[in-house]
Amino acid sequence: MTARIIHVSVRESRMCVDRILLVARCLPGYVSAVRDCVLLSQALGLGGFEHLLRHYERLRMASLEAVAVTDDAAGAVIDAGGMHAWLVAPAVADIGVDIARRCGRADLRVRGVEERRELATVCALMPRYGAAATYRSEDAGGATLLVTNASPPRTAAQWDPLLHHAFRHGFAVDEALWRSVYALSNSALAPDSVVSRRHAGPVILKDDGTLFGRVPQDDDFDPNMLRNVARTPQEHS
Amino acid sequence: MRPSRLAVLQTSRMSATRLLMAKAIRERWRIEKLRWQIDERARGTALYRITTGDMPFDFIVHSFEPKMEGRMGRIIGRAWDMMAALVEGPVCEDDVRTTGEEIRKLYAGRATPGTLIWARSNRSARVFNHTVDSLAAGHQPDVPTLAEACYLMRNTGLDGNGTFGTRSFRSLEDTHPLRRPLDAQMLSAYMMRVFSIDLVNHLARCRSDKAVPLAPEIQRFLGVGNGSALGLNLFVNNHPKLIDAWIAAREHAIVAAKRLPVTAGDPRLAQLLALIDRALVFRRQDRMEYERFAASAEVAAGLAVVREAVRALFESGMVNGIRPRYPLAALADSLDGRVHDEAFETLMGLLTELVPELCDRLAEGLAVDEEYATEPDMSIGRLQDIVRSEYAWAFAMDLDSESSQRYVWYKSATAEEPRRGPRSEAGDVFNLGLDLPRLIRALDSEIATRPAAQTVARFLLECPRLRFIVARTQTLSGLRFHSPHMNMMGEELVPCDITRLINIGIHGLDKTRDYLQRALRGVIYQGAPTVDDLAAGARLDWFHPPEPVL
Numbered sequence: 001m002t003a004r005i006i007h008v009s010v011r012e013s014r015m016c017v018d019r020i021l022l023v024a025r026c027l028p029g030y031v032s033a034v035r036d037c038v039l040l041s042q043a044l045g046l047g048g049f050e051h052l053l054r055h056y057e058r059l060r061m062a063s064l065e066a067v068a069v070t071d072d073a074a075g076a077v078i079d080a081g082g083m084h085a086w087l088v089a090p091a092v093a094d095i096g097v098d099i100a101r102r103c104g105r106a107d108l109r110v111r112g113v114e115e116r117r118e119l120a121t122v123c124a125l126m127p128r129y130g131a132a133a134t135y136r137s138e139d140a141g142g143a144t145l146l147v148t149n150a151s152p153p154r155t156a157a158q159w160d161p162l163l164h165h166a167f168r169h170g171f172a173v174d175e176a177l178w179r180s181v182y183a184l185s186n187s188a189l190a191p192d193s194v195v196s197r198r199h200a201g202p203v204i205l206k207d208d209g210t211l212f213g214r215v216p217q218d219d220d221f222d223p224n225m226l227r228n229v230a231r232t233p234q235e236h237s
Numbered sequence: 238m239r240p241s242r243l244a245v246l247q248t249s250r251m252s253a254t255r256l257l258m259a260k261a262i263r264e265r266w267r268i269e270k271l272r273w274q275i276d277e278r279a280r281g282t283a284l285y286r287i288t289t290g291d292m293p294f295d296f297i298v299h300s301f302e303p304k305m306e307g308r309m310g311r312i313i314g315r316a317w318d319m320m321a322a323l324v325e326g327p328v329c330e331d332d333v334r335t336t337g338e339e340i341r342k343l344y345a346g347r348a349t350p351g352t353l354i355w356a357r358s359n360r361s362a363r364v365f366n367h368t369v370d371s372l373a374a375g376h377q378p379d380v381p382t383l384a385e386a387c388y389l390m391r392n393t394g395l396d397g398n399g400t401f402g403t404r405s406f407r408s409l410e411d412t413h414p415l416r417r418p419l420d421a422q423m424l425s426a427y428m429m430r431v432f433s434i435d436l437v438n439h440l441a442r443c444r445s446d447k448a449v450p451l452a453p454e455i456q457r458f459l460g461v462g463n464g465s466a467l468g469l470n471l472f473v474n475n476h477p478k479l480i481d482a483w484i485a486a487r488e489h490a491i492v493a494a495k496r497l498p499v500t501a502g503d504p505r506l507a508q509l510l511a512l513i514d515r516a517l518v519f520r521r522q523d524r525m526e527y528e529r530f531a532a533s534a535e536v537a538a539g540l541a542v543v544r545e546a547v548r549a550l551f552e553s554g555m556v557n558g559i560r561p562r563y564p565l566a567a568l569a570d571s572l573d574g575r576v577h578d579e580a581f582e583t584l585m586g587l588l589t590e591l592v593p594e595l596c597d598r599l600a601e602g603l604a605v606d607e608e609y610a611t612e613p614d615m616s617i618g619r620l621q622d623i624v625r626s627e628y629a630w631a632f633a634m635d636l637d638s639e640s641s642q643r644y645v646w647y648k649s650a651t652a653e654e655p656r657r658g659p660r661s662e663a664g665d666v667f668n669l670g671l672d673l674p675r676l677i678r679a680l681d682s683e684i685a686t687r688p689a690a691q692t693v694a695r696f697l698l699e700c701p702r703l704r705f706i707v708a709r710t711q712t713l714s715g716l717r718f719h720s721p722h723m724n725m726m727g728e729e730l731v732p733c734d735i736t737r738l739i740n741i742g743i744h745g746l747d748k749t750r751d752y753l754q755r756a757l758r759g760v761i762y763q764g765a766p767t768v769d770d771l772a773a774g775a776r777l778d779w780f781h782p783p784e785p786v787l
Contacts, residue, residue: 006347011399011439018691028675029702032609036585064701069428083756094613098694101614123646128610156407168408189650190666192313193511199658200467201311202752213753216310218361218462227308229651 007170008178010163013039013049016181019188020052024059026087034059034088040124041086042171043162047118049173049181058084058114064091068147075099075107075147085118093122097129099147106147109138119143128159142208192229201226238630240734242740244530245578248780249586250596251487252745253419255780257427258765259597260414262775264290268431268733268768269373271295271770279318279436284333289414294353295326295434296428299337302361304361310359310464312394312652317357319355319390319432323397323425325351325404339401344653347402352420354397358429365437372441373448377455380784381491384524387748389433391462395422402473407606411424418479418603419744426761429767430461453767454785458500458765463746466756467655469736470725471646474671476708478605479717483743484718486599493595494588495566501554505591510551512587512778513544519747521782527750529731531579540579543572590778603644609708617696618689623714624681630722631674632681640728646670657732657755670725733757747780 017035026034042048046233052059066081076095078174092110099106099201100227110119116137130152130173136144153159156167173181190196203213205226215221248255260266261321267288275281283298298321307315322336332349340355348355360366364386371378399405410415415424434456441448472680473480499506517540523533533701550556550568561567563589572581589596625632635641647658647666655669675689683700693711697704713719721738733751738748749759764782766775 007402007406009399009402012402019667027702028668029705031705033704033708049743061701067698069695069698090704091694091701094611094694094697098613098692128608159606159608159610166636167405170402170405177254181755184651188667189653190647190656190663192649192651196656196658199656200654200755201309201662201758202758204753214528216464216752216758218364218388218391218758219310220305220359220362221309221314222305222307222316225307225311225313225315234607 004175005172006175008173008179009170010039010166011170013042013166016185017049017052019185020056020066020181021059022188023184024056026059026061027063027217030061030087034086036125037089037118037121039166039171040121040162041118042173043166044120044124046120048113049171050177051115051118052178053180053184055115056085059087061087064088067091069095071099075103075105076109078108078110080110080113082112082114085113085115086121089119089122089125092119092145093125093129096122096133096145097126097131100131100147103189104149108145109142109145110145111142113143116141116143119145124160124162127153127161168234194227194229197226197229238718238720239321240723240731240738242578242730243528243637243721243738244734245582246487246738246742247579247582247586248741248745248747249487249490250589250593251483251490251599252586252741253423253743254426254745254762254765255422256417256596256600257420258762258779259593259777260717261289261771262766262777265772265774266290267772268428270435273435273439275300275436275439277440278447279440282333282337283432283435284328285431287424287428291414292414293326294415294424295324295328295332296425296432297322297324297328297333297336298432299340300432303362308359310391310393311466313649314359314393316359317393318360319358319424321356321358321428321432321558322348322352323354323356323421323428324349325353334509342449344401352403353415354395354403354425355401356392356396356425357394358390358392358433360390360433361388362518363432365389368437368451369440369444372437372451373444373447375445375447377449377452377787380455380458380787381524383455383459384522384784386462387458387763388430388460388462388494389437390429391464391758392426392429392761393464395425395675397421407602416604417600423744423761426461426463428767430762432763433461434767435465452549452771452785452787454787455765457764457770457779458782460747460760460765463740463744463759463761464756465736465740465759467646467657467732467736469739470732471655471669472739473721473735474725476607478607478716479603481713481716481719482603482605486596486603487589487742489599490589490592490596491585493575494591495569495735496563497565497591499550499564501550501552503551505548506551509587509591510544510547510779512590513540513547515585515778515781515783516540516583517544518783522784523748525748525750529733529754530737530749531577536577536579536583536696539576540583542576542664543580543584546572593777600623609705609712611693611697611704612711613692613694613697615693615711616689617684617687617691617693618712620693621681621684623710624677624684627710627714628677631677634674634724635727636675636678636724641724643669644726644730646725672724672726674724675726675727676703677710679703680706680710
């Protein structure tokens with residue numbers, strides 16, 4: 001049977017990837033940076049969503065302490081300490097741009113990185129900074145990134161051409177794969193309960209079965225929606 | 238940018254409903270009912286076409302017989318009276334059918350190509366039934382009964398901008414008629430109103446040969462209802478550039494209006510006076526009950542003072558006996574603090590009606606991206622300067638007491654409903670609220686322990702947990718209105734203050750009353766032109782309608 005391809009929007013993709021990264025226990029303040037790498041990976045035809053689905057547990061992180069940066073005349077040697085490329089890519093991009101701004105270019109040699117080829121996402125991040133980069137893998141298992149300065153982006157298309165394309169056309173994804181991504185992302189949502197349902201809405205159902213708060217006079221509602229939590233999927237019945 | 242101050246901003250020419258209606262009126266948009274296959278129990282399909290001149294849009298409606306089971310005015314509800322899609326037209330038969338199949342799946346559904354919005358709504362049963370009963374009996378519904386809700390159907394969801402596979406608004410072409418933020422949502426809301434009127438007329442006709450159609454005066458008086466809740470607080474978190482752009486544009490329009498060189502007898506002052514008169518009557522006739530917010534009678538009292546001041550200016554060209562260089566600016570200064578804030582902000586909103594072309598131009602600049610990027614070579618000393626100068630408010634807050642960190646924001650597995658509850662009750666959930674003041678303070682503390690010359694790139698290597706707040710701070714630096722000064726985790730936050738900013742100021746709703754300080758009900762498009770009015774050429778000052786007298 002032929003796989004059905006659907007086009008997933010940037011918004012949906014961001015939402016689901018963010019949630020999966022939270023589930024993976026990536027640092028909350030670092031999630032959006034890693035998410036951008038996942039989306040760029042998908043746009044570049046690298047691991048993307050499929051890789052995320054299989055290996056999301058490897059994206060757990062508490063810090064970048066394992067990463068060691070040694071500056072040298074050409075740029076820097078970065079030992080990623082065995083971390084996944086998506087986790088170090090934002091930091092590698094920052095360091096490359098920082099050095100290139102001061103020195104005109106930055107020759108970064110990255111070692112000890114898992115899923116090395118995903119470092120190509122660093123090149124895709126560069127237009128945002130007004131920089132450019134080339135990626136070359138090395139026989140020894142590392143990779144080299146050459147970062148140079150470029151014109152600052154003036155339009156959304158220049159800021160991130162891949163993202164701009166995705167906003168217009170979405171990401172083409174096998175529907176079954178996307179359903180799996182979506183299902184996994186839902187594990188970041190809180191299980192529903194009668195208590196939880198008190199945390200929103202115009203009225204609260206108290207333990208004694210009475211309502212707290214004035215019921216909107218223009219509203220008819222089924223009080224069982226507050227007494228019991230439906231187990232059925234959300235769908236118009 | 239205090240939430241309580243943002244909550245009193247009133248509708249203006251920069252509100253989304255006003256901007257869209259102005260465009261529809263100016264361009265004489267035509268709305269046709271292409272199909273009506275709905276039975277006497279309200280089951281079936283309808284199809285509308287909106288002809289904008291540049292592009293047609295189709296509004297596909299799937300209508301259902303109301304039922305109580307699963308009915309609720311929250312997104313966790315499972316029963317809706319109408320589900321619809323706004324699609325770039327013309328649609329084909331397959332689009333109508335597929336939309337009907339997919340839209341019922343909601344979160345598991347996929348919109349057809351060219352879909353901008355998925356919408357759903359419920360009836361206000363009492364007002365809806367009263368209207369059908371009256372029309373079927375051959376007379377118009379009772380205005381006081383209608384005025385209790387001011388609508389027949391209430392919006393319970395407008396999803397777009399990429400959700401469920403709808404088109405991303407950032408992908409809309411420069412010539413797209415709905416390219417401005419919120420235009421597609423507001424057109425869908427208008428179409429809900431159109432459908433609700435057609436439905437009461439249809440059901441009344443089905444019931445009786447003697448049925449009369451709903452009078453145009455009553456059609457105009459009725460808007461479409463709206464329920465909003467905690468999700469708009471998260472929207473504000475996620476759209477700081479839009480919030481900044483909108484508030485800045487509104488301020489721009491107000492300042493421009495205040496600088497108009499008006500003199501005694503100026504027609505612009507006559508226009509302002511007429512608008513204030515309408516707002517005054519609208520408030521006096523308002524029958525809604527408000528909890529946190531001012532009663533309309535109190536606002537009306539303030540508007541009466543405003544009216545007198547404007548009348549004096551119109552007659553004499555003077556403010557408090559002085560002929561100022563900028564009379565409207567002097568007038569505003571003289572009223573600020575003298576009348577209720579909502580009355581004062583009503584005046585500010587009405588002033589923007591004096592500069593409509595400017596508002597339309599400013600609206601074209603509201604479409605902004607919400608992307609952040611770091612500036613890796615910035616020194617953290619410079620970053621600290623930004624933090625301390627632009628976020629001084631965050632350092633003045635209590636962030637240490639138990640009550641200041643009592644709450645957590647999260648979404649439920651059912652319908653992804655945004656919720657805010659005590660941490661002790663919510664359990665182990667992922668916090669989705671932006672804890673801006675604590676993030677800012679954490680950033681400041683970490684910077685303080687390092688050399689000021691260190692670059693952001695090296696800083697973030699040591700503190701990756703702060704990457705988001707660094708990128709946000711650097712990107713938004715220099716913008717004045719991007720973030721409310723609030724501690725979302727604290728007990729003192731009143732969520733509906735922020736919801737009200739969006740509902741009234743930005744969306745343009747009236748009669749927004751709060752429930753438990755977290756849910757808001759309001760009315761969209763009360764007074765707006767009917768379909769026939771649009772085609773015939775309607776007035777731009779359609780808002781604040783008086784109760785009809787038949």
